[in-house]
Amino acid sequence: MKTENRPGAEAVRGMLLTLAGGTMWGFSGTCGQYLMQMKGLTSNWLVPVRLVTAGALLLLICYGRTGNQIFRIWKQDWAGILIFGICGMSMCQYTYFTAISASNAGTATVLQYLGPVVILVYLSLRSRRFPRPVELLAIGLAVMGTFLLATHGRPGTMVLSGKALFWGLLSAVALAVYTVQPGRLLKEYGSAVVTAWGMLIGGGMLCAIFRPWTIPVEIDTRVIAGMAAIVLIGTVAAFSCYMEGIRCVGAKKGSLYASVEPVSATVFSVIWMHAAFGWMDLAGFLCIVSTIFLLALDKRG
Numbered sequence: 345m346k347t348e349n350r351p352g353a354e355a356v357r358g359m360l361l362t363l364a365g366g367t368m369w370g371f372s373g374t375c376g377q378y379l380m381q382m383k384g385l386t387s388n389w390l391v392p393v394r395l396v397t398a399g400a401l402l403l404l405i406c407y408g409r410t411g412n413q414i415f416r417i418w419k420q421d422w423a424g425i426l427i428f429g430i431c432g433m434s435m436c437q438y439t440y441f442t443a444i445s446a447s448n449a450g451t452a453t454v455l456q457y458l459g460p461v462v463i464l465v466y467l468s469l470r471s472r473r474f475p476r477p478v479e480l481l482a483i484g485l486a487v488m489g490t491f492l493l494a495t496h497g498r499p500g501t502m503v504l505s506g507k508a509l510f511w512g513l514l515s516a517v518a519l520a521v522y523t524v525q526p527g528r529l530l531k532e533y534g535s536a537v538v539t540a541w542g543m544l545i546g547g548g549m550l551c552a553i554f555r556p557w558t559i560p561v562e563i564d565t566r567v568i569a570g571m572a573a574i575v576l577i578g579t580v581a582a583f584s585c586y587m588e589g590i591r592c593v594g595a596k597k598g599s600l601y602a603s604v605e606p607v608s609a610t611v612f613s614v615i616w617m618h619a620a621f622g623w624m625d626l627a628g629f630l631c632i633v634s635t636i637f638l639l640a641l642d643k644r645g
């Protein structure tokens with residue numbers, strides 16, 4: 345009996361783990377919103393510190409598991425991991441948290457979830473083929489969702505700040521680069537090592553640009569708790585849960601379950617930060633998030 349039930353139990357475990365990972369990512373975004381909007385931190389300080397700290401912790405975990413194998417990537421693909429860290433990881437995180445500072449975690453997370461549609465458009469252009477009907481529907485829903493978020497359905501009237509829209513859309517482009525560029529690296533070295541080095545490299549580059557040690561920050565227990573939550577819960581724990589979850593249920597189902605992230609970010613923003621969302625906002629959220637399900641369930645995609 346135990347052997348027969350194991351596949352079902354493994355599927356449930358994988359579902360719960362990927363849901364937990366997505367929820368923790370959403371919670372991390374709201375922690376960032378709190379630190380920037382209530383404690384006066386900026387993305388110029390928060391993102392470099394977060395990336396360097398989280399990258400170092402993940403790298404230590406990887407070293408504990410595989411030892412000196414974590415350095416193999418530098419011997420064989422140093423250019424690829426540098427490009428990923430600088431152009432993928434750092435830009436993805438910086439644009440996302442800057443979008444949060446200009447709006448809220450829910451809105452910024454949903455806008456970033458336009459990334460798969462950006463990838464779809466890019467792949468269609470690269471292969472010189474016209475998008476199929478389901479892909480056109482996904483693109484149309486993405487455009488409609490963005491329109492509803494930005495204008496509440498009233499052309500010529502912006503309800504979302506230009507800064508929030510700019511950084512949110514840029515974060516979607518950055519997410520597309522973050523997703524597509526390291527494909528070969530992920531297959532060769534594993535996502536944990538690639539992510540850890542990417543965070544460390546991206547964080548190091550942002551430290552060199554913004555020099556967070558020169559930015560005045562009033563460190564108190566709430567700032568420390570918020571940063572600890574972003575690093576430990578929103579990075580190390582979330583990543584570990586997600587990776588174990590997709591091991592159990594596969595990447596396709598795992599990515600669907602993890603799309604709870606914008607929902608959790610929105611819920612946390614409302615409950616904790618008292619963010620106000622109207623029906624038009626929620627309709628825009630639904631349009632954008634539905635594109636994830638359309639593209640993920642498309643068997644020919």
